[in-house]
Amino acid sequence: MSHREEFKFHHKCEQLKIHHLIFADDLMLFSKGDFKSVVLLVRTLKAFAEASGLEASPDKTAIYFGSVTEDEQSRILRVSGYKKGSFPFRCLGVPITSKRLTKAECDILVDRMVKRIMSWSSRHLSYAARITLVNAVLMSLHTYWAQIFLLPKCVLHRIIQVCMAFLWEGKVVLSRAPLVAWDWIAQKHDLLWIKWIHNVYLRESDWWEYQTPTNASWVWRCICKVKEVFRFAYNNNNWLNGNKNYSIKEGYHWLQGPQEEVPWHYWVWNSANIPKHSFIAWLVALGKLKTRIVLAKAGICQTTMVVV
Known part of the structure; x- marks a missing residue:
């Protein structure tokens, strides 16, 4: 044909x-x-x-x-x-459209997460079990969509709220402040979308000097905006130290900024620990475990202070 x-x-x-x-x-x-x-x-x-x-x-x-x-x-x-x-029509469970995704078109993603949580909420699950479900089920739904689309910020915030509520209370809606703040966090040339980008947009242009065309799609313009942030940092010697070879992991850590390294990291998060024990030890290390508060209310101890 x-x-x-x-x-x-x-x-x-x-x-x-x-x-x-x-x-x-x-x-x-x-x-x-x-x-x-x-x-x-x-x-x-x-x-x-x-x-x-x-x-x-x-x-x-x-x-x-x-x-x-x-x-x-x-x-x-x-x-x-x-x-x-x-447009839009659905293919493999996601909306296909020629325009930027709206919040309403992403409601189905949040609804699927909520339905999963509703089916789990009647069970007595530990923190470790909830973490497993968040990572294995809820985040897999988000990752599937995120591999295809750039999701609106309001949708990402809603996903965070849903996952956070399930982690801390096992519910869809968080009724009180969480114990710990929730900070969130392909380069294969044979992939079709990589070939598409090189043939339709880049066309052998230098990536760092590439100028985004005005008729480019909204997704591609957003990707190029991130590139401009890295280029500005590179030109001002704030990143890479003059080396243009970089990885997505390095760029992500650079965008996050300096992170505090705690001394208890290795003995809490290691493969030898049972996940449930690791999570409780993490709360203890942060001084967020409620055990002493409960004991103080019962009159068993005189202070709620946790000494780490």
């Missing part, structure tokens, strides 16, 4: 010769929005159905247009037999 002269690629996909992306049982096809190109896509789908017995469901299939006249759209829809789709 893609080798035929009448088939025209989507203007963003032409250099890499991309005409389809497939994820599990989801398939997306791309082409220039002209009648002949779309007809070739439809014929290819029908040929595949005849050979494999797998046919695209008309109820689950839609065509999404960009800068295509109404007459051409009607002609394409009539021949293909598929309906016209509108």
